[in-house]
Amino acid sequence: MAEVKVLGSWGSPFSRRVEVALKLKGVEYEFLEQDLFNKAPLLLKSNPIHKKVPVLLHHGNPIPESLLILEYIDDTFPGTPILPKHPYERAMARFWAKFIDDKIVPASEKAVFTKGLEQEKGKEEVCELLKILDNELKKKKFLGGETIGLADITGMYVALWLGMREEIMGVELGVTKEKFPHLCRWKEDLLNCEVIKENLPSRDELVAYLRPYYTKVFM
Structure with a gap:
């Protein structure tokens, strides 16, 4: 067992x-x-x-x-660290992980799964939040520094699930390389990390799996 x-x-x-x-x-x-x-x-x-x-x-x-x-x-468990050793860096990793979960996830759900004025407010909110993340990523390859960590693993939602939800629900948030160059570069780098690439479904697989549920519940 x-x-x-x-x-x-x-x-x-x-x-x-x-x-x-x-x-x-x-x-x-x-x-x-x-x-x-x-x-x-x-x-x-x-x-x-x-x-x-x-x-x-x-x-x-x-x-x-x-x-x-x-x-x-x-x-x-021993092995590759998920959180850095330095107390300040550990605190900031937790900060960005909570920023994604407490701010970006609920804002994006409002932007994707609602209609009318509430949806438009959600779109504005999520774009402002993604700008903050884009600005943070000017300074480093990953949110965890040179290697992935807690915040990057949390950020898989932004890198893959957010775009998948846009596609299924027919919503466009305007997350382009022109508007969010550092965020888009980070998304590509993250999804191409070996451990991420090997253990995440493809966007097409996710869309096929979740479309029946989303369209039934939200459309």
Whole structure:
């Protein structure tokens, strides 16, 4: 029996973060696909507060919430670091990861999944937030510096899922190389990292997998 298990969903950017982190560390694990419309007793028991994926099970102990899981993986397993050693750099990695989750993800969902005035406000908001990220990436190759780290793994949502959602929902946010040169360069570099490339589905695969759900729920 695997000592590490991941309760997740194939198409979830949050589940994929955990898998990439485990692959980066060279940790073997068992992935347990969850039906998010008919939640299994194990998921409800493991994450009774939020009842969401992902959940990491390590020796039977559940750890919920993707950012907490990434830090747990980094603290628990040897290998490639996910967080830098220097306290300031660690704090900034956490800052940018939370910026993506707390600001960009909800703004982009408003921009993609709503209509009318609320959608237009969402588009403006997400573009302003992406400008901040673009400006930060003027200074370095990755949000983690010269190598990928916590913020970059979190940023896979921006690099892949955001554009996929635009395509499915027929929404254009205007994320071009002309407007966001550093962000677009970072997206290409991130998606071409070996550990990312090997452990993420392609955009076409994601679109095919998620289109039926998105069009049913949001269109």
